[in-house]
Structures are given as structure tokens and as C-alpha cells.
């Protein structure tokens with residue numbers, strides 16, 4: 001069966017050559033029970049490893065069934081081991097985290113047997129070694145003698161023609177040792193059993209041949225009992241492990257050691273969490289930069305806002321607004337968009353709020369405190385929930401009178417309005433603390449007049465000369481007349497100012513208006529009260545007072561420019577077309593946006609990609625190192641798998657599956673965690689904020705990256721395991 005001719009084994013260690021054994025010549029037949037004895041270091045184990053194909057040899061020739069093996073590659077030895085060899089080791093080499101049954105089963109699974117077909121066989125063998133009672137016990141809980149029996153059961157179950165045992169009784173008390181030898185004897189029938197021992201007495205009766213080694217050489221080879229004819233050799237049958245069993249082992253390995261499972265889980269969790277966090281914060285700063293545009297004219301740069309005015313440059317009538325409202329996709333109209341773009345303060349002695357004025361008709365939702373307004377001076381304030389006024393000073397806000405000091409730079413006493421806050425609505429938006437003041441339409445109209453006034457250019461033509469004087473309403477002045485400062489009279493010959501014409505013309509970007517009046521009277525310090533009902537002369541100098549009706553002709557105009565908000569931004573272009581067809585000039589407010597962010601946006605994008613890639617690579621190596629340490633304890637397991645007949649591909653696959661399951665579970669838990677943060681079950685402001693910026697695609701991509709990383713890790717790990725001969729890999733790890 002086995003024949004060694006001048007076989008030598010050398011070890012190369014850091015330039016030093018050591019001899020394992022030299023020029024060994026021996027022939028072993030099926031049916032023999034061979035005992036190898038000799039002092040420590042004499043080369044027994046080395047010889048055994050070469051015979052079992054666990055280690056290579058450098059010189060001579062070993063024949064298996066008459067075939068040369070000196071040209072064998074690792075793959076050929078793998079096949080040889082699977083067909084012929086079963087090993088029993090001094091250190092047992094069992095999978096401690098598996099049960100007795102699972103340990104025996106493992107050999108058969110690795111050699112392609114189907115699980116359901118081998119149950120009886122395994123139980124029979126466990127019975128033969130007397131461990132039926134312990135079949136479901138984890139090996140780690142067994143005694144040394146029991147462990148060695150498991151090892152024997154495992155060696156028996158595959159039914160190979162050669163069984164090789166290296167000091168199988170070395171770690172056992174004499175009682176157990178005896179039992180083990182008995183067992184081996186039973187097994188030896190029709191097989192070649194080679195046993196290394198330091199205790200020849202134990203084995204003397206059983207052995208058919210005793211080989212004594214000394215200093216790497218065979219010094220004695222006694223054939224105690226002649227084995228005449230070699231019976232026919234039945235090679236052990238094997239297939240590759242089935243896919244299903246690979247999964248079975250992968251799943252078993254995932255969970256069999258709790259601490260290892262949790263550590264791997266933590267590594268994968270940390271890995272995907274940090275990549276996602278890094279990516280999301282980039283996405284956030286990218287989004288923030290993209291929004292960073294500004295416009296000098298417009299504050300509200302919402303994507304759904306369209307600025308409109310009429311093509312014929314006339315004002316909007318109610319009819320126009322009705323037509324616009326009929327269009328599909330219109331959310332609401334703000335007639336005067338200055339109110340959107342201008343922030344105003346409302347204040348009382350000890351409190352002031354900043355915000356935008358809005359039409360009460362556009363108010364949506366419910367009031368949280370107070371009630372709806374009932375007249376023009378009552379308003380609703382919409383305010384951020386986190387604004388401390390709400391929680392701390394609500395009673396100072398509700399039903400209190402605030403002043404609004406005009407708008408459009410038009411801050412004078414006449415335009416100051418008193419407003420009573422009767423209702424409060426709260427909203428939630430981290431980082432946005434602006435208020436909204438919902439006021440009556442009438443108040444907005446009044447304010448619009450003020451705005452028209454402050455944005456208009458007013459010229460007064462007096463005695464054919466343009467002069468700059470302030471125009472103010474006063475109902476003591478008759479319609480069509482003007483009462484002016486007495487000082488003006490010096491512009492006329494003989495100071496004759498009465499009944500002289502005065503032309504007041506106004507223009508702004510939307511309209512022009514001309515008022516032709518005649519001067520009915522002039523005021524002085526002494527007659528100011530009688531004529532106009534005013535007290536202070538000094539603050540009223542150089543003014544032209546006209547009747548309120550006339551005054552309104554100048555300033556009380558409907559809106560020329562409004563804003564439309566669409567419901568669906570996707571179809572905003574269709575709405576723009578519809579507006580065009582109504583004789584309206586529409587312009588998206590975003591077109592007025594000057595984006596400073598373009599360049600920095602591009603830089604952020606590039607940095608994002610680079611940093612993400614670097615992070616993935618760095619984390620891959622960190623994870624590999626950590627996982628390598630975690631799996632270090634598992635190297636014995638994989639080396640054992642290899643001894644039992646697993647190929648590189650098998651080991652890689654089984655490891656793949658284990659890491660796949662673990663990483664998938666950790667990813668699911670991560671997603672669950674994110675979900676809990678998003679639904680506010682777990683309060684983590686920053687995480688909640690940045691996860692807004694990752695979508696389904698990113699989550700899927702992250703998962704793929706995670707799987708890829710776990711695959712690369714298992715590949716790297718498996719490669720390392722198979723870099724060396726089986727026994728070296730094993731020895732390195734023990």
C-alpha cells in the first residue's frame with residue numbers, strides 16, 4: 001500500500017536547514033498495525049505527516065498503491081488524503097464548539113454526503129466508541145478520553161484504508177489509554193493503522209510491526225506478524241461538499257460561538273455605520289451648499305414660487321386672480337409679494353418678533369392656542385415650537401397689542417399699526433425660527449399703499465419748477481385742492497400763491513399717476529390748528545396737504561406683482577405655460593437666485609467621492625485586521641476542516657456564508673436603529689438630521705459594499721490559510 005524509498009524531509013527555517021528525517025525506507029501493507037516508537041525529536045510526527053500527505057517531502061519517493069507521489073501538488077495530496085487517510089491527533093483537533101454528533105458529521109458533510117443519508121451511520125459509530133449518551137454534548141465539555149474517542153469516531157466514519165494516529169494516548173491516563181488502543185485495534189481490521197507512541201507497552205500486543213526511530217532515521221523495523229496478502233483496497237468515496245451543506249456549516253458557524261458572533265457583528269455594524277455617517281454628512285453639506293443661493297430682491301427662494309405680473313403692465317384684478325386660481329397645480333396666491341420678501345418686526349415694550357406678513361385667507365391648519373381673528377386688528381402668529389416664547393411667555397403674547405411699524409422702509413408714525421395677537425399656531429423646523437403673521441386683507445391693502453408710497457418717485461410742479469415736498473392726506477382739505485406751507489409763496493411773484501395750480505406726479509416701476517390741484521390756502525404756525533387740525537408746526541413744515549380721496553388716487557392701487565405657489569414643482573413648467581396664456585409674465589423665483597455654491601459644490605462632490613473611497617479602503621483593512629484577530633481562534637477550525645478534506649474554495653465559501661449572514665444581520669439592525677431614530681423612538685438629533693440625506697439607493701449600495709468587503713475579507717483570510725502546507729498552517733495556529 002505505502003512504500004517509502006530513501007525519503008527525506010527537510011525544514012527550511014530562516015536560512016537554516018533542519019532535518020525532519022533522513023533516508024527512510026519502509027513498506028506498509030493494509031492489515032498491518034504499525035507502531036512507531038522513539039524518543040522525542042526523532043522524527044516520528046514528521047514521518048507520520050508525510051505519510052498522511054499533510055506535509056511534503058524533499059527527497060526520495062513515496063509510492064501509494066505503486067504510484068509515485070514526488071511530483072504531487074497540494075491538490076493531489078488533498079485528493080490522496082480524502083481517498084486514503086484519516087488522522088487522529090494527540091491534541092484531538094476537534095471542533096470544541098460543535099457537539100459530538102456535529103464533529104463526526106463534519107467529515108461526511110465536507111466529503112459531499114447528504115445530511116439525511118448519514119444519520120444512522122454517525123449514530124452507529126458514536127455507539128461503537130461508547131458516546132451515545134454524549135452525542136449532543138459540546139466537545140468542550142468532554143474529558144480527554146472522551147475527546148479522543150470522538151476523534152476516533154471521526155477517523156472511522158469516512159472508512160478510509162489508512163488510519164494515522166500521532167500519540168493518541170499521550171494526553172490520557174493509563175485507563176483511558178488502554179480503552180483507546182482497544183478501540184483502535186477494533187478499527188484496524190482490513191486497514192493500515194499507523195500509531196506513534198512513546199509507550200510501547202500499551203501497544204505491544206496489538207502491533208504487527210514496530211518501527212523504532214532515532215535521530216531522523218529508522219533504526220529498527222521488526223515485523224512481529226507477517227501479513228501475507230494485501231486485501232483489495234477500497235478507496236474512500238468522496239464528492240465535493242454540497243452547496244446546501246456549505247450553507248448549513250456557514251449558518252452553524254455564524255452562531256456557534258456567541259462572543260465571536262457579537263464581535264463580528266459589532267465590527268460590521270461599526271463599518272457600515274461609519275461609512276453611512278460619513279456619506280450622509282457629505283450629502284448634507286452638499287445639499288446645504290446647493291441651497292446657499294441668494295437674491296437681493298427675494299427672500300423666499302422656494303422652488304414652487306412663481307413671480308407674476310401682467311404683460312400689459314396693468315394691475316391684477318380680482319377676475320385675474322380667479323382665473324389663476326382655476327389653473328391646475330396652483331396651491332395659493334400671495335397678491336403682494338413684498339410681504340413675502342420683507343421681514344418685519346412686531347413689538348411691544350418688552351417683546352419683539354420678526355416675521356413675514358401673510359393673508360389670513362391663506363392660513364392653513366389649526367390654531368394651537370387662542371382663536372381665529374374677528375376683525376382687522378386681530379392677527380395670528382405662526383411660530384416655531386422650539387421658540388422659547390411659546391413655552392415660556394405664551395401669556396405675554398396672547399391677547400396683547402403689538403405695533404407694526406410699516407413696511408418697505410416706510411417707518412413713520414402715521415403708518416404704525418396696532419395688532420392684537422389672538423391666536424398662535426406652532427410648527428416644527430429645526431434651525432428655522434422665523435415667524436409668520438397672518439393679518440387681514442384690509443391691513444395688507446393699507447400696507448401696500450405705504451409701500452407704493454415709499455417705492456415711488458413723487459414730483460411736484462409748482463410755478464413751472466419741480467420741487468421736492470412731502471405729500472400728505474388731510475380731510476380738512478377739499479377735494480381737488482391743496483393746502484401748502486406758507487413759505488412756498490416766495491416762489492411766486494408778489495407772493496401770490498392762492499389758486500395757483502400744483503401738479504403732483506407719481507411714478508414707480510408699475511404705474512404713473514398725475515394729480516392736478518389748485519392751492520386753496522397756506523398754513524403758518526398760527527393757523528395750522530384751525531386749518532388742518534394739527535398741532536406741531538415744526539414737524540409739519542414744507543408739506544403739501546391734499547384730500548384723502550386725492551391722496552388715495554396716488555397710492556391706493558391694486559397689486560401689480562404677485563406670487564403664485566404651485567403644489568407640484570415637477571409640473572411647474574406647465575403652470576408657467578398656463579400663466580403665459582392668461583397674458584401673464586411668469587418667472588420662477590429660483591431664476592433670480594445667484595448661486596455662490598457652484599464651485600464649492602463641485603469640490604464637495606469630489607471630496608465626497610475621494611473620502612468615501614479612502615474610508616472604505618481604510619475601514620476594509622481595519623476590519624480585516626480586527627476580524628483576523630477575532631477569527632484567530634477559528635484558524636484551528638479551518639485548518640481542521642482542511643485536514644478533513646475541505647478545499648480552499650470550500651473554506652472560502654463557508655467563511656463567506658458566515659460573514660455574509662453576520663454582516664447582513666448587523667446591517668438589518670443598523671437599518672432598524674436608523675428607523676427608530678427617524679421615528680423619534682430614539683432621540684439622536686444629528687443622526688436624525690443626516691439620515692434625511694440618504695435614500696434607498698444609498699442604503700442598497702452600502703449593503704453591496706458591505707457584502708463586497710465581507711467577501712474580500714473571507715477571500716484574504718482563506719488565501720492566508722492555504723498559503724502553507726496543511727500541517728504548517730495547523731502548527732502555526734496551535
Ligand code: ADP
Pocket residue numbers: 011012013018019020021038039040041042043044045046047731
Ligand atoms: P517527534 O515527533 O519524534 O518528537 P518531530 O517529527 O516532531 O519529532 O521532529 C523531528 C525533527 O524535525 C526535530 O529535530 C524537530 O526539531 C524538527 N522539526 C519538526 N518540525 C519542524 C518545523 N516545523 N521546523 C523545523 N524543524 C522541525
Ligand code: MG
Pocket residue numbers: 044045046
Ligand atoms: Mg511528535
